[in-house]
Amino acid sequence: MALDRNYSLETLAVREGQERSQFNEHSEALYLTSSFVFDSAAQAAARFSGEEAGNVYSRFTNPTVAAFQDRLAALEGAEACVATASGMSAILSLVMALCSSGDHVVASTGLFGATQQLLGTIMPRFGIRTTFVAQTDVAAWHAAIQPETKMFFLETPSNPLTEIADIAALVGIARAQGVLVAVDNCFCTPILQRPLDLGADLVVHSATKFLDGQGRVLGGAVAGPRLLTDEVFKFLRTAGPTLSAFNAWVLLKGLETLQIRLEAQSAKAMQLALWLEKHPSVARVYYPGLPSHPQFELARRQQKSGGAIVSFTVKGARAEAWKVVDSCRLLSITANLGDTKTTLTHPASTTHGRLTPEQRAAAGIGDDLLRIAVGLEAVVDLQTDLEIGLSSI
Ligand SMILES: *Cc1c(COP(=O)(O)O)cnc(C)c1O
Numbered sequence: 001m002a003l004d005r006n007y008s009l010e011t012l013a014v015r016e017g018q019e020r021s022q023f024n025e026h027s028e029a030l031y032l033t034s035s036f037v038f039d040s041a042a043q044a045a046a047r048f049s050g051e052e053a054g055n056v057y058s059r060f061t062n063p064t065v066a067a068f069q070d071r072l073a074a075l076e077g078a079e080a081c082v083a084t085a086s087g088m089s090a091i092l093s094l095v096m097a098l099c100s101s102g103d104h105v106v107a108s109t110g111l112f113g114a115t116q117q118l119l120g121t122i123m124p125r126f127g128i129r130t131t132f133v134a135q136t137d138v139a140a141w142h143a144a145i146q147p148e149t150k151m152f153f154l155e156t157p158s159n160p161l162t163e164i165a166d167i168a169a170l171v172g173i174a175r176a177q178g179v180l181v182a183v184d185n186c187f188c189t190p191i192l193q194r195p196l197d198l199g200a201d202l203v204v205h206s207a208t209k210f211l212d213g214q215g216r217v218l219g220g221a222v223a224g225p226r227l228l229t230d231e232v233f234k235f236l237r238t239a240g241p242t243l244s245a246f247n248a249w250v251l252l253k254g255l256e257t258l259q260i261r262l263e264a265q266s267a268k269a270m271q272l273a274l275w276l277e278k279h280p281s282v283a284r285v286y287y288p289g290l291p292s293h294p295q296f297e298l299a300r301r302q303q304k305s306g307g308a309i310v311s312f313t314v315k316g317a318r319a320e321a322w323k324v325v326d327s328c329r330l331l332s333i334t335a336n337l338g339d340t341k342t343t344l345t346h347p348a349s350t351t352h353g354r355l356t357p358e359q360r361a362a363a364g365i366g367d368d369l370l371r372i373a374v375g376l377e378a379v380v381d382l383q384t385d386l387e388i389g390l391s392s393i
Contacts, residue, residue: 002016002070002074003015003016003074005074005077009075009190009191009259010259010260012071012074012075013071013075013255013256013258013259014255014256016070016071016074016075017066017067017068017069017070017071017074017252018067019063019067028064028067028249028252028253029063029064030064030245030246030249031062031063031064031245032245032246033058033062033245034057034058035056035057035058036054036055036056036057036061058242058244058245059236059237059240059242060233060236060237060242062245062248064245064246064248064249064252065083065242065243065244065245065248067248067252068083068219068221068243068248068249068251068252068255069081069082069083069221071252071255072190072205072207072211072221072223072255073223075189075190075191075255075258076185076190076194076195076196076203076223077190077194077196077197078196078203078223078224078225078229079224079225079226079229080223080224080225080226080229080230081221081222081223081229082221082222082223082229082232082233082236083207083219083220083221083242083243083248083251084219084220084221084222084236084241084242084243085218085219085220085241085242085243085244085247086206086208086218086219086220086241087112087184087186087204087205087206087207087208087209087218087219087220088114088115088118088206088220089220089241090204090205090206090220090221090222091115091118091153091184091204091220092118092241093222093232093235093236093239093241094182094202094204094222094232095118095119095123095128095151096235096239097231097232097234097235098150098151098180098228098231098232099123099128099150099151100127100128101126101127101128102127102128102148103127103128103129103148103149103150103151104128104129104130104131104146104148104149104150105119105123105128105129105130105131105149105150105151105152105153106130106131106132106133106141106144106145106149106151106152106153106179107119107130107131107132107133107152107153107154108132108133108134108135108153108154108155108158108163108165109132109133109134109135109359109362109363110134110135110155110158110159110161110163110363110364111132111153111154111155111158111159111184112155112159112184112186112206112351113351113352113353113354113355115153115155115184116132116355116359117354119132119153120132129148130153131144131146132362135154135156135158135163135164135165136163136164136165136166136294136295138166138169138170138173141170141173142173145173145177145179149177149179150179150180151179151180151181151182152170152174152179152180152181152182153182153184154167154170154181154182154183154184155183155184155186155187156183156184156187156188156193156302157187157188157288157299157303157307157309159186159187159309159337159347159351159371160286160309160311160345160347160351160352160365160369160371161286161311161363161364161365161369162187162286162287162288162293162306162307162309162310162311163295164288164293164295164298164299164302164303165183166298166302167181167183167195167198167199167200167302168198168199168302171198171199171200172199175199180201180202180228181195181199181200181201181202182200182201182202182203182204183195183200183202183203183204184203184204184205184206185203185204185205186204186205186206186209186210186338187209187210187307187308187309188303188307189205189210189211189258189262190203191258191259191262191263191304192262192266192303192304192305192307193302193303193304196223196224198302201224201225201228202222202223202224202228202229203222203223203224204220204221204222205220205221205222205223206219206220207219207220207221207243207251207254208220208336208338209336209337209338210258210261210262210308210338211251211254211255211258211338212250212251212254212338213254213257213258213261213338213339213340214254214339214340215336215338215339215340215341216250217246217247217250217251218247219243219247219248219251220243221243261340261376262307262308263305264376265308265340265374265375265376266289266305266306266307266308266374267305268308268374268375268376268377268379268382269287269289269306269307269308269309269310269372269374270287270289270290270305270306271379272310272372272374272379272382272383273285273287273289273290273306273310274290275379275383276310276312276386277290277292279390280315281314281315281320281390281391281393282312282313282314282315282390283312283313283314283315283368284312284313285310285311285312286310286311286312287306287309287310287311288303288306288307289305289306289307290306293306308337308338308373308374308375309337309371309372309373309374310371310372310374311347311369311370311371311372312369312370312372313366313368313369313370314368314370314390314393315368315393316368316393317366317367317368318346318348318349318367318368320368320393321346321367321368321369321370322346323389323392323393324344324370324386324389324390324393325344325346325370325389326389327385327388327389327392328344328385328386328388328389329385329388330342330377330381330382330384330385331343331344331372331382331385331386332344333345335350335351336373337371337373338373339373339375340375340376341375341376341377342372342373342374342375342377342382343372343373343375344370344371344372345370345371345372345373346369346370346371347365347369347370347371348360348365348366348367348369349367352365
């Protein structure tokens with residue numbers, strides 16, 4: 001039974017989505033079963049045809065996955081949500097479900113690396129073209145619209161430079177042309193930003209990041225009006241990039257602490273950003289919570305806080321950036337983000353390594369750039385760790 005959406009987000013995050021079994025368990029049950037049994041041949045037929053609601057087969061129906069979908073939908077203020085095996089399969093499913101050969105997408109140059117590869121190199125083989133434009137250049141999004149344009153796809157703040165897309169402005173342009181707007185809300189999560197409230201049609205998640213929050217499982221989701229998520233569901237049901245019940249259960253528990261984690265991690269990121277900005281070995285800090293961020297005012301309107309991702313350039317090039325990485329004893333050298341353990345990444349040689357040098361240059365990702373996804377350790381310990389490498393530059 002769905003909870004009243006007037007409850008606060010922190011209440012929905014711990015309570016929404018649960019349907020208790022005959023055992024009346026307090027914590028959410030994990031239904032590890034690939035299929036479900038029917039009372040009769042007639043019921044099996046009715047379930048398969050969709051005449052009767054109920055579970056059939058875990059490629060497309062599972063109560064634990066449904067609980068996660070309902071909880072995330074409530075947090076995003078969405079009518080419905082479809083969970084997927086990973087963030088990339090959420091984006092793939094979205095494009096496959098809503099675009100056809102001949103359709104066109106407008107997306108930002110600052111998208112997550114794999115998303116750029118998907119839209120830029122794989123989808124064109126199936127006749128779906130993408131024009132990439134600068135995240136912050138609203139006029140460029142407008143100018144890129146063609147008669148075949150089906151969708152705007154954006155991610156804000158962008159990874160790793162934390163550029164802010166003006167969701168409401170882009171929605172205004174897209175609406176007038178009948179173009180859908182999909183927002184990858186991975187960095188902010190509904191705790192800091194709710195794109196649907198700003199008029200976006202769909203929200204996409206890599207649940208692997210903050211929604212899990214402890215670096216355990218992969219998962220993804222698409223949330224929005226049922227009319228659109230049903231199309232995604234149809235693709236998922238047939239093509240199969242489904243979220244596993246176990247991962248859904250881990251993610252359900254992750255959502256329960258999402259708000260306190262995001263708020264704490266964001267506050268620590270702000271402290272670290274301020275410290276980095278004053279550091280003599282640091283050239284520039286990219287963090288939407290800093291007044292020096294070019295879109296500080298927009299970020300303040302659109303997000304509750306700056307978030308947990310801080311990027312910065314060191315004074316030097318790849319050797320100096322790698323020195324900071326290699327000097328760290330505490331920070332994890334890993335490409336993941338959104339974990340309670342702080343991670344440090346050199347985007348140019350890892351997450352964005354498959355881009356051509358020209359694409360990297362267009363996205364503004366230099367060899368001197370580092371990205372920190374701030375976790376829950378004490379800020380002083382993170383500073384001590386970073387100081388070893390920074391002071392040797
Ligand atoms: C990680 C990430 C993805 C892809 O998610 P996976 O779960 O790794 O497939 C998509 N978008 C953003 C912004 C991400 O950070």
